[in-house]
Amino acid sequence: MAVLIITFFVIGLSFGSFLNCLVYRLANKKTILGRSYCPHCKHQLSWQENIPVFSFIFLKGRCRHCHKKISWQYPIGELIMGILFILPLREFLSPGVFLFSPFFILNVLTEWTLYFGLIFIFIFDLKYMLVSDKVVIPVIVLIFVLKLITFSLNHQEFLPQFFHLSLAILLGVLFFALQYLITRGKGIGLGDLRIGALAGVIFGQWQMLCLAIILSYLIGSLVCLGLIAVKQKKFKSYVPLGPFLVVGIFITYFFGEMIINWYF
16 A cells, blocks of 8 residues: 555656646647746756656755746645545545456546646636636546446446436536626636536536535635735636636535535
8 A cells, every 4th residue: 555655646746747837838838748948947957857846845946057936836736736646545445446446447547637637727727817628628528438438337327327427517517608698708717617517527416516616606705805805806806716616626526425415
């Protein structure tokens, strides 16, 4: 178990490093190919300067060449991904789960995909107030396919499961589409429709989807009121909805059933 935890953590750190690189390059319309470089002086990083978290500590948070500060987004994003990538191992606490069985592998791939997609949305939307289709749509499709494969291996009928997942995606999209039409695009952006589709494919049922949305709006309202109270924002200020949706989805994903059972 210790070896697995370390292995999954290191894989998560690596994907976190790639995620940070992806955020920067997509936002600046750069190719995702090629080695990493300093965003300030464009100096190509050596392997010693490109080790997740440890390079940030070793370099004391500054580029070795231009000495400009390295954003805390990089080590924090890497650490969060490293921790999240360990979480699928909690399945070992369930009876009948075997290491590297098809169900375990599919579950790991599904969780890793949704973690990557959600953290990407959080960072990208928070920084640029945009939702990138180049990441979100592939994440939705991949989770959809992985879930259908899991259902098939579990001898569940394909068409009903396909219908339920598709309906959940549609509900997620329609909820935000209606808001977009009612507010004429002033309340939310089209990118939030994609997040609605992602929430739909993650949960696959309307109860969990509704809970995620309710929690997102509740948390968002409280945070915005707090920012207004300390005069960091005004009532007419624009605030990205994506990060709050991500938080609501995460809370629902881990504690949704507990919350629903407690409430009802």
